[in-house]
Structures are given as C-alpha cells and as structure tokens.
Amino acid sequence: MKEMCVNDKSYEIIKLLGHGKGGYSYLVTDGVKQYVLKQIHHEPCDYYQFGNKMESEINDYGRLKKIGIPMPELLEADIENERILKEYIEGDTIFDYVLRNEVKQVFGEQMKEMCARLYAENTNIDYFPTNFVVQEDKLYYIDYECNDYMEEWNFENWGIKYWSQTKEFLDYIKTRE
Numbered sequence: 419m420k421e422m423c424v425n426d427k428s429y430e431i432i433k434l435l436g437h438g439k440g441g442y443s444y445l446v447t448d449g450v451k452q453y454v455l456k457q458i459h460h461e462p463c464d465y466y467q468f469g470n471k472m473e474s475e476i477n478d479y480g481r482l483k484k485i486g487i488p489m490p491e492l493l494e495a496d497i498e499n500e501r502i503l504k505e506y507i508e509g510d511t512i513f514d515y516v517l518r519n520e521v522k523q524v525f526g527e528q529m530k531e532m533c534a535r536l537y538a539e540n541t542n543i544d545y546f547p548t549n550f551v552v553q554e555d556k557l558y559y560i561d562y563e564c565n566d567y568m569e570e571w572n573f574e575n576w577g578i579k580y581w582s583q584t585k586e587f588l589d590y591i592k593t594r595e
Contacts, residue, residue: 422457422501427494429446429455440475440563442456458471458472475562478564487535487543490507511548511550512552516581519582521582540566540567543559
C-alpha cells in the first residue's frame with residue numbers, strides 16, 4: 419500500500435488517474451473520503467513552457483474560481499513537496515463519452531456558457547476532453563490550467579476538434595496504442 423503526504427497528512431493511493439504536462443494525478447483516500455492528489459513533475463514538455471508550476475496551479479485556481487468555472491475545490495497546497503489536494507469529482511470524462519460516441523448536446527451548451535465567461539475575462543483553459551468530468555450531466559473542468567486568451571487556442575478553433583470522433587481525435591487515439 420503506497421501513501422503520499424500533503425502537509426504532513428497521509429493519504430493512501432488508490433490508483434493513478436492520469437499524467438499530464440504538469441503532473442501526475444492520483445485518486446487517494448484518508449480512510450473516510452476520496453480526493454485527487456496532484457504531484458507536480460518536471461519532465462520536459464516540447465510544446466509548453468512552464469514557470470513555477472505550484473504557483474501557477476494556485477494562481478490559476480483563483481483566477482478560474484473568480485470567473486465562476488465549475489471545478490473541484492482546492493483543499494491543500496503543499497509547496498515544499500509540490501503537491502496539491504483537491505476535491506474528487508466522480509464521473510466519466512468527456513474523453514470517455516467521445517470514445518463511446520455518446521457526447522450529449524447539454525455538454526456543448528455548458529461549454530458555450532463556460533467559454534462566454536472565460537472569453538469575457540480574456541482567458542482560455544485546456545479544452546482537451548480528459549480535463550472535463552461529467553457528474554449528473556453537469557460538466558466540471560478538473561484541471562486548473564488557464565492562460566490569456568488566444569483565438570488559436572480557444573474552444574471553437576482547437577478544443578472542439580477533440581470533442582467528437584474527428585480525424586484529430588482518432589489520430590490522437592492511434593498515438594496512445
């Protein structure tokens with residue numbers, strides 16, 4: 419049984435949820451509740467430049483919370499160990515829905531509402547479908563990454579390419595096999 423600590427409190431690792439540009443996300447428990455623990459990594463990323471990842475996570479969370487984006491609550495930040503503990507939102511990702519060809523119209527409507535808020539605040543998020551979880555038909559952005567708005571990287575020009583079984587999505591699937 420492997421454990422990780424956040425601010426000297428131990429959490430049992432249940433499973434690895436995913437590995438992204440900035441870190442590894444694990445489903446963990448304190449024996450009562452489940453959480454997501456993100457361990458920041460410093461692996462090279464040839465298409466994205468990072469500054470201080472912990473500072474970015476905390477600042478981006480605050481920025482998105484102010485904008486009103488539905489997302490898991492940031493519960494703890496362990497600066498020394500570069501770990502973040504956040505609320506666990508159980509559900510399938512949009513990626514799972516795309517794989518099953520079951521994306522509902524309501525998800526697109528919620529994304530349009532999110533984009534209206536984001537764009538009004540000169541902000542983009544990472545629209546890749548693994549970053550969105552659906553719980554009871556409500557869409558949550560489970561990553562905290564955000565950047566200043568650039569039309570090239572908005573939902574309509576980039577993200578939408580991965581929200582259905584497009585050539586881009588299917589090519590991405592092939593790279594994972």
